[in-house]
Amino acid sequence: LxxxxxxxxxxxxxxxxxxxxxxxxxxxxxxxxxxxxxxxPSPESLDALPxxxxxxxxxxxxxxxxxxxxxxxxxxxVFNLHHNAAATAETALALLLAVAKGTVGLDGAMRKGGWxxxxxxxxxxxxxxxxxxxxxxxxxxxxxxxxCLGLGMQVNAVKRVARQAFDGDxxxxxxxxxxxxxxxxxxxxxxxxxxxxxxxxxxQAALEALREGAIVVNVARGSxxxxxxxxxxxxxxxxxxxxxxxxxxxxxxGEACEPSRFNFAGLxxxxxxxxxxxxxxxxxxARMRALGELxxxxxxxxxxxxxxxxxxxx
Amino acid sequence: LxxxxxxxxxxxxxxxxxxxxxxxxxxxxxxxxxxxxxxxPSPESLDALPxxxxxxxxxxxxxxxxxxxxxxxxxxxVFNLHHNAAATAETALALLLAVAKGTVGLDGAMRKGGWxxxxxxxxxxxxxxxxxxxxxxxxxxxxxxxxCLGLGMQVNAVKRVARQAFDGDxxxxxxxxxxxxxxxxxxxxxxxxxxxxxxxxxxQAALEALREGAIVVNVARGSxxxxxxxxxxxxxxxxxxxxxxxxxxxxxxGEACEPSRFNFAGLxxxxxxxxxxxxxxxxxxARMRALGELxxxxxxxxxxxxxxxxxxxx
Numbered sequence: 001l002x003x004x005x006x007x008x009x010x011x012x013x014x015x016x017x018x019x020x021x022x023x024x025x026x027x028x029x030x031x032x033x034x035x036x037x038x039x040x041p042s043p044e045s046l047d048a049l050p051x052x053x054x055x056x057x058x059x060x061x062x063x064x065x066x067x068x069x070x071x072x073x074x075x076x077x078v079f080n081l082h083h084n085a086a087a088t089a090e091t092a093l094a095l096l097l098a099v100a101k102g103t104v105g106l107d108g109a110m111r112k113g114g115w116x117x118x119x120x121x122x123x124x125x126x127x128x129x130x131x132x133x134x135x136x137x138x139x140x141x142x143x144x145x146x147x148c149l150g151l152g153m154q155v156n157a158v159k160r161v162a163r164q165a166f167d168g169d170x171x172x173x174x175x176x177x178x179x180x181x182x183x184x185x186x187x188x189x190x191x192x193x194x195x196x197x198x199x200x201x202x203x204q205a206a207l208e209a210l211r212e213g214a215i216v217v218n219v220a221r222g223s224x225x226x227x228x229x230x231x232x233x234x235x236x237x238x239x240x241x242x243x244x245x246x247x248x249x250x251x252x253x254g255e256a257c258e259p260s261r262f263n264f265a266g267l268x269x270x271x272x273x274x275x276x277x278x279x280x281x282x283x284x285x286a287r288m289r290a291l292g293e294l295x296x297x298x299x300x301x302x303x304x305x306x307x308x309x310x311x312x313x314x
Numbered sequence: 315l316x317x318x319x320x321x322x323x324x325x326x327x328x329x330x331x332x333x334x335x336x337x338x339x340x341x342x343x344x345x346x347x348x349x350x351x352x353x354x355p356s357p358e359s360l361d362a363l364p365x366x367x368x369x370x371x372x373x374x375x376x377x378x379x380x381x382x383x384x385x386x387x388x389x390x391x392v393f394n395l396h397h398n399a400a401a402t403a404e405t406a407l408a409l410l411l412a413v414a415k416g417t418v419g420l421d422g423a424m425r426k427g428g429w430x431x432x433x434x435x436x437x438x439x440x441x442x443x444x445x446x447x448x449x450x451x452x453x454x455x456x457x458x459x460x461x462c463l464g465l466g467m468q469v470n471a472v473k474r475v476a477r478q479a480f481d482g483d484x485x486x487x488x489x490x491x492x493x494x495x496x497x498x499x500x501x502x503x504x505x506x507x508x509x510x511x512x513x514x515x516x517x518q519a520a521l522e523a524l525r526e527g528a529i530v531v532n533v534a535r536g537s538x539x540x541x542x543x544x545x546x547x548x549x550x551x552x553x554x555x556x557x558x559x560x561x562x563x564x565x566x567x568g569e570a571c572e573p574s575r576f577n578f579a580g581l582x583x584x585x586x587x588x589x590x591x592x593x594x595x596x597x598x599x600a601r602m603r604a605l606g607e608l609x610x611x612x613x614x615x616x617x618x619x620x621x622x623x624x625x626x627x628x
Contacts, residue, residue, distance in 0.1 A: 124594045147465050
């Protein structure tokens with residue numbers, strides 16, 4: 001079945017490409033490969049392809065070994081695929097709202113026949129009029145910012161290089177603005193790539209500076225947020241809650257593992273999700289269409305196409 | 315405690331009103347009452363107040379007996395309080411996204427240590443690029459429409475009298491447009507008052523006309539949607555899912571009851587919520603401030619203030 005599905009996906013990709021482009025999948029790549037689609041190519045495989053000009057890592061960001069291998073081979077252009085930015089941004093909003101409204105707990109209570117939350121003091125939050133801080137203003141962050149505006153929130157966003165003060169109603173800041181921005185934030189939405197600069201960026205100092213009763217949402221990479229600091233801030237109730245799609249530990253080779261050293265599943269004010277934010281019903285066909293479009297643009301050397309800055313990692 | 319809380323709420327209300335306005339709560343109202351705040355005033359109580367000029371029903375919409383009593387007393391102006399429109403609209407979005415992303419099920423799986431959804435084909439929906447139909451374009455519907463735009467959806471809205479074709483990017487239609495609108499809708503968000511005109515408006519015909527795999531959200535009143543038709547459309551899988559904050563049956567005098575004749579709790583594609591959409595942490599102070607503002611405007615006969623059209627019911 002997996003192979004059948006793969007064949008179907010390849011057919012979608014092939015249909016998006018000019019007839020003279022040959023698509024191969026798996027096995028030994030032929031020597032005339034110009035574009036390699038691989039998230040974790042070995043250094044040897046990269047050196048074995050004399051015609052290779054570009055590598056597509058078919059998601060957002062570069063795994064550390066891939067980044068190292070590509071950093072040492074600057075003749076290779078590197079591209080990411082952002083086909084799932086909308087789905088990921090929507091997951092961020094789903095988590096934000098589920099935390100703010102207590103959606104998961106209400107559903108559970110009502111399925112057991114419990115109307116009682118209707119008659120108890122409510123601990124839900126209203127978002128309209130509150131302030132959101134969006135970390136990262138790429139394909140995902142822009143969408144999250146726009147959706148927060150749609151909820152009537154004030155929106156600040158941080159990007160590495162903020163050349164303008166506003167994008168529409170979104171106020172843009174460089175990372176140097178963060179110490180002040182934490183203090184005015186009721187919701188923090190992490191949409192940054194995992195890089196040396198972003199690792200642990202949301203640490204104890206940041207979490208203690210956020211407004212009392214703030215909500216933290218992470219749909220980017222676990223490592224951007226300090227695990228213990230977040231757990232303590234949730235456990236103590238200083239934060240209202242958190243929505244987490246990304247984690248610090250992942251299963252390897254199908255072996256189960258806890259997502260964190262800390263028992264987030266024991267906290268009532270967390271909404272947990274197993275890193276599926278970018279995935280929707282028709283992810284694979286969409287990914288193949290986006291990949292086809294990207295490869296077309298690589299092959300025609302489209303000057304508007306942004307390559308990954310390997311030193312930065314995105 | 316309840317009395318202490320009540321006293322605190324009354325203090326907030328009093329602080330919002332001019333000094334010459336006397337506020338009383340419960341007991342026998344004095345004969346010179348001009349404004350009565352009551353959701354379910356008896357006909358006798360209305361007739362016992364010779365100075366009475368206005369009745370505030372302190373939420374959105376009129377209960378049927380209240381409507382009848384006020385219809386027979388056209389000398390009384392009637393007002394609703396829309397203090398919780400933002401919270402209710404946010405609940406609609408929370409339900410829409412929780413259904414689209416499977417948020418409740420993912421949280422449950424992951425709390426049991428289950429990473430497996432990460433490695434299974436995903437049944438989540440992407441909303442960006444899809445079409446939302448917002449039924450009702452009052453304080454709640456406008457906010458829901460704006461939030462759906464923020465998610466990158468196309469938004470159509472239906473109001474009783476649509477005097478213009480667009481409000482910003484929201485396309486407005488009169489109810490006569492509904493037969494065509496159902497057919498192009500991926501998400502239906504019910505934000506209508508319960509009136510004779512809206513009862514059962516979303517029936518079998520509407521639910522069968524929606525696009526395959528549509529999502530239905532109701533934060534208005536259960537009676538606007540036909541109970542059995544919705545249950546069947548969810549059970550058959552023709553609808554992707556539904557998010558329901560409002561129901562067909564409510565507990566009376568604290569006695570438990572099922573929210574529907576049908577077993578919605580047995581459906582995996584429903585997110586349930588016990589009619590708490592409009593309620594947030596600081597609902598009561600907000601309600602008191604909004605009530606104070608409304609009473610000020612009633613007393614100074616503000617020409618911009620919209621009274622309830624009792625014949626229409628909102």
